[in-house]
Amino acid sequence: MATERTGWRVPPEEDAHQRTFMQWPVSRRVYRDPLFLEMTQQTIADIANAISNFEPVTMLAAADDHAGARKMLSGKVELWDIPTEDLWCRDAGPIFVTDGAGGLAIAHIHFNGWGEKQVNRRDNEIATRVAERLGLDVIPSGLRGEGGGVEHDGHGLLMAHESSWVNDNRNPGLSRDEIEHRLLAAYGADRMIWADGVWGEDITDYHIDSLARFTGPGRVLINLPDELDMEDSFHAAALKTHDRLATEGLEIEVIPEPHNPRVKSYDFVSSYANYYACNGAVIAAQFGDNETDQIAKDALSRHYPGREIVMLNVDALGEIGGGIHCATQQMPAV
Numbered sequence: 001m002a003t004e005r006t007g008w009r010v011p012p013e014e015d016a017h018q019r020t021f022m023q024w025p026v027s028r029r030v031y032r033d034p035l036f037l038e039m040t041q042q043t044i045a046d047i048a049n050a051i052s053n054f055e056p057v058t059m060l061a062a063a064d065d066h067a068g069a070r071k072m073l074s075g076k077v078e079l080w081d082i083p084t085e086d087l088w089c090r091d092a093g094p095i096f097v098t099d100g101a102g103g104l105a106i107a108h109i110h111f112n113g114w115g116e117k118q119v120n121r122r123d124n125e126i127a128t129r130v131a132e133r134l135g136l137d138v139i140p141s142g143l144r145g146e147g148g149g150v151e152h153d154g155h156g157l158l159m160a161h162e163s164s165w166v167n168d169n170r171n172p173g174l175s176r177d178e179i180e181h182r183l184l185a186a187y188g189a190d191r192m193i194w195a196d197g198v199w200g201e202d203i204t205d206y207h208i209d210s211l212a213r214f215t216g217p218g219r220v221l222i223n224l225p226d227e228l229d230m231e232d233s234f235h236a237a238a239l240k241t242h243d244r245l246a247t248e249g250l251e252i253e254v255i256p257e258p259h260n261p262r263v264k265s266y267d268f269v270s271s272y273a274n275y276y277a278c279n280g281a282v283i284a285a286q287f288g289d290n291e292t293d294q295i296a297k298d299a300l301s302r303h304y305p306g307r308e309i310v311m312l313n314v315d316a317l318g319e320i321g322g323g324i325h326c327a328t329q330q331m332p333a334v
Helices: 034-051 063-070 123-134 176-187 233-247 290-303 315-319
Strands: 017-023 057-061 077-081 095-098 104-110 138-144 150-152 157-161 191-195 212-216 219-224 251-256 276-278 281-285 308-312 329-332
Touching: 017 034, 017 123, 017 276, 034 057, 034 063, 034 077, 034 276, 034 281, 034 308, 034 315, 057 063, 063 077, 095 176, 095 329, 104 123, 104 176, 123 138, 138 176, 150 176, 150 212, 157 176, 157 212, 157 233, 176 191, 191 233, 212 233, 219 233, 219 290, 233 251, 251 290, 281 290, 290 308
Parallel strands: 017 057, 057 077, 104 138, 157 191, 219 251, 281 308
Antiparallel strands: 017 329, 095 104, 150 157, 212 219, 276 281
16 A cells, blocks of 8 residues: 655664564576575575574565575574565665654665666565555655665664666656655655765665664764775775765764775675664674774674674675675564
8 A cells, every 4th residue: 555644754773673674585597606595595594593683583585485494594583475586675675664653654665676787576576565464554755776775864864875876777867856855755854965976886886885874863884994095986985975974064983894804806895884783782794804893893882882793704795795784674663
């Protein structure tokens, strides 16, 4: 059911959750190497199992895929019969909004495979299928895009890279101002900070959640390399994002990227910022660099006091351009 009601907002991620949603990766059109698919599935299971120690987890998968998933998943992880192709629940999954009076709905940003770069016949229906199963209204945003392409602090402020939104592969014919208006309405926010980003050099067009995250009202944790190479488009864009946020007066803490990660490939995403805040814990990546892994853990402990910091080897996700936050989607408690 669709609705145009106003007054909804996406709460802060660190607020209490009812559950976490995740997606089971299965598509052989996406994962042509069966061994890598199995490794990726195990990584998704590891994340789900870790979160399930702190809050309920629902894994979305076609019924035919439940038996294989169950072999890797904890008994505490629930399986729902909602078919999937890939694992990126932050992007394809439901964005939950609350009305402050116990109401819950889904703000729908249409997922189109990051601008039709990847098969999405099943994944583009996930948000509406979850809404149907839960009996929730769907609020159309009039946008194509992904939840990982915008960060919210839950207190009225958004930040995003233009490259993930002001892009003809998602929103042809819409100006940045029009897209901003629709994003603010979808998230129940009133202010937006834009930075340029990078067009066309990775599948997401540089999602902001692998670089910078709100950890509270007006407070940001950002992941930058210690040695910036200004010939590298991502380094240059990351620095511009940092400077843009600083110009807006935000409180910023910079943590380094790993100096010596297990995986050395150029396009490996080694983002400590791509963590997930669940009930009582933060689930984050470790990359095998003892020094920077500890720096990241200490920073997360400062930003999320009183929560257990659980760090996992999720290199399989970094190999395909993402991380833990990309693979999760919270359902807020109301």
